[in-house]
Amino acid sequence: MATRADDISNWQIVGHDWAVHALARGLAADRVAHAYLFTGTHGIGKTTLARALAQALECTGANRPCGECAACQKIARNRHPDVQIIDGVPVGYKFDDKTLPPPRLNESERRILKIDQIRAVQHDVSRAPFEGRWRIILLRRFEEANEEAANAFLKTLEEPPSHTRLILTARDASLLLPTIASRCQVMALRPLSLAQVEAALIERWRVEPATARLLAHLSGGRLGWAVRASSDSTRLDARRAYLDALNAALIEGRAERLARAGDLAKETDALPELLEQWIGWWRDVLLVQNGESARVANVDREENLREHAARFRLDEAQGALKALRATSRYLTQNVNTRLAMEVLLLNLPGS
Ligand SMILES: [Zn+2]
Incomplete structure (x- = not known):
């Protein structure tokens, strides 16, 4: 008999079906890992999948993630108080409490994930969620964490507070300390087929067919890259x-x-x-x-x-x-x- 976890259309993810199925089954059985590591090349869909998982965890609708409840909507707009996205900072960046680091200029910009950022995360996860079920921390491009930061983060991975779920992304698991990768459930995302990228660009992003075909070919199966290039x-x-x-x-x-x-x-x-x-x-x-x-x-x-x-x-x-x-x-x-x-x-x- 088909269970709810077999229908993953509500996740609104193009491709990566095996990963979404695995996450949906875990969720349905109440077996959600403390920490996930999504790997794959830039623009392949790691952050999109991480955000959908955060929605599924916090969703108050019937068919999680519903995409429509307040929690799902806030997460889609990066406005949920219990869901934080942490990105590295520019080399030489000076921290202060008031301003956020500038957005990443382009995919090849090199950044560093610093120990100050990890300490702030550790402070945050020690507190109960404000309004959701979980405190969810998404740490993007964890390969940019310097050694100090990675070592500090290990402590959180070893003993995460029970109300916390951690999601890491990285280009490749081999770029992380083995002790970090081994404490996460690793999901290696692979490029989509060019036909999947082309169809998604036309149907979902309303890209003109000739441009969609070109972008799909140039993308090498990275839908995120193709979507950004289309706009x-x-x-x-x-x-x-x-x-x-x-x-x-x-x-x-x-x-x-x-x-x-x-x-x-x-x-x-x-x-x-x-x-x-x-x-x-x-x-x-x-x-x-x-x-x-x-x-x-x-x-x-x-x-x-x-x-x-x-x-x-x-x-x-x-x-x-x-x-x-x-x-x-x-x-x-x-x-x-x-x-x-x-x-x-x-x-x-x-x-
Ligand atoms: Zn929802």
């Missing part, structure tokens, strides 16, 4: 500029490439995303060369891809991909950015 045209504009720059560089000679490398090296914040886009491009060129055009990500530039696939040899495309991956690694190691970009540009084919 923020700067991401697609930046991608267009990066791919145009690559096209231009490929017909330039040595001197022009060195000048271009110098200009690009000044945009240090943009470089990770630029390299990501260029890597995706050469991966697509290789797919076209291997007769697998149906699998390319850059679906709006198929003619451009065919042209590059014909103009460059297979080993040139492989060489470009290798050089880009090496540059991507160097840039995380404090090398001379300008030198790294010069070497990269000279290693791209065509000069």
Whole structure:
């Protein structure tokens, strides 16, 4: 017989069915873990799932999470007094009691989760909930916790007050202290299918079909990324500029490439995303060369891809991909950015 936990449509989560089923069954049987760890790449849906779990826990409706009761609504707007979302602070940020840290600028911004924040959490969880059943703390990107903070947090994980539920998110469980991960129920979220992302963008976010198709392909199955990109045209504009720059560089000679490398090296914040886009491009060129055009990500530039696939040899495309991956690694190691970009540009084919 179908039980209520088999119908998860009220959770309003796209994909990740196995995880939602597991959470719903736990809830129905009154077996909710003290701490959860949701893992997966940025934009995959970890915070969305965590918020839905918080709603399910605090919901006063019949079909938890109902999405309609006051508790569900407050959590959706980050306004529930018993549900707190903790994010790292910018490097060098000075705490004071009155102001909240600024919102994260972009996905690649590096932040730190500090011991002061963990102490504040420990103070909060020691008190009974104000209006809900639980005190719920969502700690995002726990891989950003420094050692001091992570060690302090272990105490809370070992002996959480009975009215507390903790939800952590991280890119990967291996980035956390094993003693932290082992005290959580770990749920590893995987990318959705491109068809799921495309359909959700069209049906739920009313994105125009051609844009939805492109964003689904570029998202690599990260619905959160695709939704944010659909309402923020700067991401697609930046991608267009990066791919145009690559096209231009490929017909330039040595001197022009060195000048271009110098200009690009000044945009240090943009470089990770630029390299990501260029890597995706050469991966697509290789797919076209291997007769697998149906699998390319850059679906709006198929003619451009065919042209590059014909103009460059297979080993040139492989060489470009290798050089880009090496540059991507160097840039995380404090090398001379300008030198790294010069070497990269000279290693791209065509000069
Ligand atoms: Zn509700």
